[in-house]
Amino acid sequence: MSVQLTTTAVTVLSGFVPSAVRATAQALLLADDRLVSVSHDITGIRDGTVLRTVRTATEVLEHETIRVEHGCVACTLREDVVPTLARLAAGPAGRDLLLVLPHTIEPESVAAACGRMTGIRFDSYVTVVDTDRFLDDLTSTDDLRHRGLHAADDDHRTVADVVVHQVEFSDTVILWSRRTSDPAHVDRLGALVHRLAPWAVQVPTGTTRSLDIGGLSALVRGTRRHDPQRPGLLGLALEGRAVGVSDPASSVVFRSRRPFHPQRLHDALDELTTDAVRGRGQLWIASRPDLVIAFESAGGGVSLGSLGHWLDALPAARWTEAGDQRRFAAELSWDPYYGDRNTVLALIGLNLDDTALIALLTSCLLTDAEVADGFGAWRDLPDPFRDFFPPR
Incomplete structure (x- = not known):
């Protein structure tokens, strides 16, 4: 006798405007009376409490306040979200x-915590963009703390950080609009969202009085769009994947x-981020030739971090530490002098002067004379980033 194993499909729904996310969730629940939603209210998380609700379109199955040991989002994912999904599956x-x-949670953290669950397939990561609010939040310079939305005392994320990370990690973006929404504005936002997440399928809800919940569900659920092998956004270029699309006045890839x-x-x-609402990618600076540097900008702020070492800076025996796709991409583009080192940056905005941005970035590169000085001399260049990436 053979036993057929079943796998539960999970659709992950995120978005920064709670009313739009709730409306979307209710529409999906109404379209399928077998579908069960799991949500967590984390407004009390700094005090160590989280409210979990499990429901169908018509019935609340669970409504329970739980204690989380350390009062943090990661703890909630580990201590309640994962076991709840496993139990319901x-x-x-x-x-x-x-x-x-919750509207301040970035879906990539969920993927990291839940990626290897037995009996569960994460079908798609869906982000709801409220077309009436999105641009204001994307260009906001507010920290979450300014709006009382920070998850912990050390949560220094900006509103723009959360908004772009929700959109960029998604494989599906719902453009949630209303009867009063301007169709031309919705179209412009759709174009901007495409620059932010060209890999995502867009699903507009339209501007009529009614919503086709069956049609919405068919476009969002059961799509198998999530690719668990896709690297984090800042690792895309290392695998030879696109970090953006070039389009005059709205997107520059350098x-x-x-x-x-x-x-x-x-x-x-400062000048680079004045007009660009979003910047992302990888770069290398001459004073740290061994290090892959991640670059992010949103909400007027800039973040730099480490993505590890260039393969050319490692002994060949350690190349197996990198994934197959990264090694393949490096071999295809290998330079006899620079190895696999390369800068790939995407800058996205609404009215970009792409010619001026490319000229500015080019002026920041080493000159021919500086290149001729060689790797040894580059380490002694004046380096304001040295405290961020201390020499090893």
């Missing part, structure tokens, strides 16, 4: 789940094999 066959995230001069790049950061 073991329930009646044929019942899929809708995980509705590439270079030669490194940035650290001082000139530092001096140009």
